[in-house]
Amino acid sequence: MTLYDPNSPTRSDAHSRVHAVYELIHTAVDFTAAALFVIGSILFFYESTTFLGTWLFLIGSVCFALKPTIKLLRELKYWRMGRIDELAARQEAE
Numbered sequence: 001m002t003l004y005d006p007n008s009p010t011r012s013d014a015h016s017r018v019h020a021v022y023e024l025i026h027t028a029v030d031f032t033a034a035a036l037f038v039i040g041s042i043l044f045f046y047e048s049t050t051f052l053g054t055w056l057f058l059i060g061s062v063c064f065a066l067k068p069t070i071k072l073l074r075e076l077k078y079w080r081m082g083r084i085d086e087l088a089a090r091q092e093a094e
Contacts, residue, residue, distance in 0.1 A: 008078040015078060022074035029063050029070065036060030 009019035037060045043053030 005078070008075070008082075011078075011082075014081065018074065018077050018081070022070060022077075026067060026070045029066050033060045033063030033067075036063065 009015055036056045040053040040056035040060060043049040043056065
């Protein structure tokens, strides 16, 4: 098993569950980042709320940076699951 195998989500029921959980997290982070950017943009219309708007932009940017991190963590989880499957198969063969 390799990283970024397009067949990973369909390898087993466990893989499908992992895929679903990580996709939900990814989508939640995506919506959060978008909401922070929209709210931050609105706050930039008023000088008194520019500071808060800047912070929301920064937090939204961190959320956008989390998105590829979430996908990498999912792929590492798949890889670990595949390694465990390989080790189990070797153990059964012995």
